[in-house]
Amino acid sequence: MIDNPSVAGAQSRSAVPSWSSYVAIGDSFSEGLWDIVPERPDQCRGWADLTALTMSARRQAAGLEPLKYANLAIRGKVLRAIIDEQLDAALAMKPGLISIIGGGNDILRPNVDIDSIAAHLDHAVATARAAGVDVLMGTGTDFGGHGSLALTRSRVALFNAHIWSIAAHRGAYVQDMWGTRAIADPRLWADDRIHLTTEGHYRAADIALVGLRLRPENPRYRIPLEPAPESGLKERALENLDWAKVHVGPWVKRRLTGTSSGDTRTAKYPTLEDIV
Known part of the structure; x- marks a missing residue:
C-alpha cells in the first residue's frame, strides 16, 4: 500500500524540537511587522519569536533546557545586506538552527536579478550547513x-523554485508560505499589504513549525477564514488611494533618496538568551 504523503508526514512530525538554540536573520518579515503586542508597542513580535516561544515551551515541558534565541532581522534589508550584515554574527553564536529568509525587498524593486x-x-545556506547549522x-x-503585489507573482514563483532546489541540494528546511493558500487572505495582512497581522504571524509560525517537521500549534492553520462580504467599487477605490498615499508614497521616497526603513534600527534580540 502506498502511504498518503501528507498523512505520513503529519504522523512523523515530532512535538519536541531537538534544537537547543535558534537565530533568525532577515528583514521585516522575521523582525515581525506588524504583530504588535500591547505590552511592548515599540517592538514587533512576529512568527520567528512565536516559533521560538513554542519550541522553548515544548522543550521545557519535556524536561529539557529552554531554547536559546536571538533575532537579528532588521526591516528594509535586501538579501545581500542580510547576508553581509547578519550571517557571520549569527553563525558566531554557534546555533543549532538558523532561519535565513529574505528577498522580498529585492523582488519589489524594478530591476531585480532573481x-x-x-x-x-x-552561498549563505551552504556556509551555514558547512558550519554544522x-x-x-x-x-x-x-x-x-x-491585489497590490500581482505583478510580482512570476518573480516570487521563480525565487521559490530556487529555494526548493537549494533546500534539496543543501539539506535545508522550508517554511512553505506559497503552498499554504489560506495565508494569502488579505485580512491576514496589515494595511500596508506587505506585512502580516498578528493572526497572520501565528499562521506563519505554524507553517514554520511544520516546515521544521514539528507539529503546528493550531492544526487548523491551513483552514481559510470565513468568506468576507464583497466591498463596493467605490470603497475599494478609496482604500487603494489611501494605501498609495500612506504606504506607497513613502516607499518611493525612500527608493529615490537611497534610504531604508531600517537605517536607524538595531537587532531586537542581538544575543542568544533563554526563552522562559
Whole structure:
C-alpha cells in the first residue's frame, strides 16, 4: 500500500524540537511587522519569536533546557545586506538552527536579478550547513495574481523554485508560505499589504513549525477564514488611494533618496538568551 504523503508526514512530525538554540536573520518579515503586542508597542513580535516561544515551551515541558534565541532581522534589508550584515554574527553564536529568509525587498524593486539573489542565498545556506547549522528558508506567498503585489507573482514563483532546489541540494528546511493558500487572505495582512497581522504571524509560525517537521500549534492553520462580504467599487477605490498615499508614497521616497526603513534600527534580540 502506498502511504498518503501528507498523512505520513503529519504522523512523523515530532512535538519536541531537538534544537537547543535558534537565530533568525532577515528583514521585516522575521523582525515581525506588524504583530504588535500591547505590552511592548515599540517592538514587533512576529512568527520567528512565536516559533521560538513554542519550541522553548515544548522543550521545557519535556524536561529539557529552554531554547536559546536571538533575532537579528532588521526591516528594509535586501538579501545581500542580510547576508553581509547578519550571517557571520549569527553563525558566531554557534546555533543549532538558523532561519535565513529574505528577498522580498529585492523582488519589489524594478530591476531585480532573481538568479543572482538566489545564488547569494545558496552561498549563505551552504556556509551555514558547512558550519554544522540547520537552516530554515521561506518561500514567498502566492496572492494568485490579484491585489497590490500581482505583478510580482512570476518573480516570487521563480525565487521559490530556487529555494526548493537549494533546500534539496543543501539539506535545508522550508517554511512553505506559497503552498499554504489560506495565508494569502488579505485580512491576514496589515494595511500596508506587505506585512502580516498578528493572526497572520501565528499562521506563519505554524507553517514554520511544520516546515521544521514539528507539529503546528493550531492544526487548523491551513483552514481559510470565513468568506468576507464583497466591498463596493467605490470603497475599494478609496482604500487603494489611501494605501498609495500612506504606504506607497513613502516607499518611493525612500527608493529615490537611497534610504531604508531600517537605517536607524538595531537587532531586537542581538544575543542568544533563554526563552522562559
